[in-house]
Amino acid sequence: MSRFRYPRPPSSEITPEAVYRRRRELIGLGLASPLLALAGCAGAEDASAAGTTAAPAAPTDTPDGFRSNEELTTWRDATNYNNFYEFGTGKADPARNAHTLVTNPWVVVVGGEAEVTGTFPLEDFLRPHAVQERIYRLRCVEGWSMVLPWQGVPLGEVLARFRPTSKAKYVAFTTLADRGQMPGLRWPVLDWPYREGLRIDEAMHPLTLLATGLYGKPLPNQNGAPLRLVVPWKYGFKSIKSIVRIDFTENMPVTSWNQSQPSEYGFYSNVNPAVDHPRWSQASERRIAGDGRRLVANRIPTLPFNGYGAQVASLYEGMDLRKWF
Ligand SMILES: Nc1nc2c(c(=O)[nH]1)N[C@H]1C(S)=C(S)[C@@H](COP(=O)(O)O)O[C@H]1N2
Numbered sequence: 171m172s173r174f175r176y177p178r179p180p181s182s183e184i185t186p187e188a189v190y191r192r193r194r195e196l197i198g199l200g201l202a203s204p205l206l207a208l209a210g211c212a213g214a215e216d217a218s219a220a221g222t223t224a225a226p227a228a229p230t231d232t233p234d235g236f237r238s239n240e241e242l243t244t245w246r247d248a249t250n251y252n253n254f255y256e257f258g259t260g261k262a263d264p265a266r267n268a269h270t271l272v273t274n275p276w277v278v279v280v281g282g283e284a285e286v287t288g289t290f291p292l293e294d295f296l297r298p299h300a301v302q303e304r305i306y307r308l309r310c311v312e313g314w315s316m317v318l319p320w321q322g323v324p325l326g327e328v329l330a331r332f333r334p335t336s337k338a339k340y341v342a343f344t345t346l347a348d349r350g351q352m353p354g355l356r357w358p359v360l361d362w363p364y365r366e367g368l369r370i371d372e373a374m375h376p377l378t379l380l381a382t383g384l385y386g387k388p389l390p391n392q393n394g395a396p397l398r399l400v401v402p403w404k405y406g407f408k409s410i411k412s413i414v415r416i417d418f419t420e421n422m423p424v425t426s427w428n429q430s431q432p433s434e435y436g437f438y439s440n441v442n443p444a445v446d447h448p449r450w451s452q453a454s455e456r457r458i459a460g461d462g463r464r465l466v467a468n469r470i471p472t473l474p475f476n477g478y479g480a481q482v483a484s485l486y487e488g489m490d491l492r493k494w495f
């Protein structure tokens with residue numbers, strides 16, 4: 171437990187933001203190959219300023235959905251405009267407050283319906299897996315979205331090592347809840363600890379990433395260090411941060427946002443422009459990308475499953491997604 175290192179790409183593959191941008195321009199021109207194998211909320215945005223944009227069409231992704239070719243969100247925006255209620259409910263609060271989070275050492279408890287369970291130092295939990303890079307869109311239920319290069323390991327590869335039993339129908343995730351480190355826990359905004367869950371097939375899906383890095387650097391605390399989910403076809407609140415516990419369960423687990431407002435946040439929470447939040451439309455989103463001036467202007471239509479339908483729609487075949495929102 172004493173020695174600890176982030177699983178991170180070799181330094182030769184760590185790429186400063188400017189190089190990311192330049193490389194994408196080259197890729198766009200067919201001059202460089204993409205980098206391979208390296209990774210709920212309170213108030214809605216006012217989407218009524220609609221009529222605003224005729225937006226770019228569907229995003230260009232690799233066929234597996236692993237890498238979006240859209241314009242990236244800057245490091246600055248990604249690390250200063252956050253939701254992490256354990257550090258306050260304002261968008262700037264996590265960047266200001268999350269320095270008190272101690273991420274080293276870090277242990278992950280694995281429990282429930284699996285042959286292998288126990289308490290694992292993070293480095294053992296992740297050790298055998300190669301860190302990969304994924305460039306994903308993530309859309310907050312509030313109506314803004316980002317595109318970021320995450321580093322991490324596919325969650326399914328990690329979970330398989332624990333050999334879930336046939337009773338494991340769901341996977342439950344829990345965030346650290348430590349008042350000494352997380353000033354936001356003083357307010358009963360949610361019933362702490364923050365909890366999320368996935369159906370086991372969603373958890374095993376190759377798009378589901380257990381992220382350890384952002385822009386080739388270890389995850390900043392405000393983005394969920396040292397370990398968070400990124401589930402790109404679901405609203406952002408499903409992408410739980412600073413995970414300390416993973417349980418395989420037979421029954422659908424309690425999730426924080428569903429527990430606090432069941433009529434507003436369902437267990438599935440797949441991005442769906444056709445199903446409005448009871449208090450606001452989900453038909454469009456404000457893309458936070460490029461330089462700061464884009465913050466206001468860039469309103470684009472929201473896509474079913476956030477644009478990952480080709481990869482994940484089959485998981486929900488035969489389900490009424492209005493009922494199972
Ligand atoms: N533990 C925890 N995880 C969380 C949240 C939170 O408040 N606490 N907020 C969620 C929400 S609503 C969103 S949109 C994303 C934001 O991730 P980001 O700040 O890295 O963009 O984190 C999700 N994970």
Ligand SMILES: [Mo]
Binds near residue numbers: 210312405
């Ligand atoms: Mo969110």
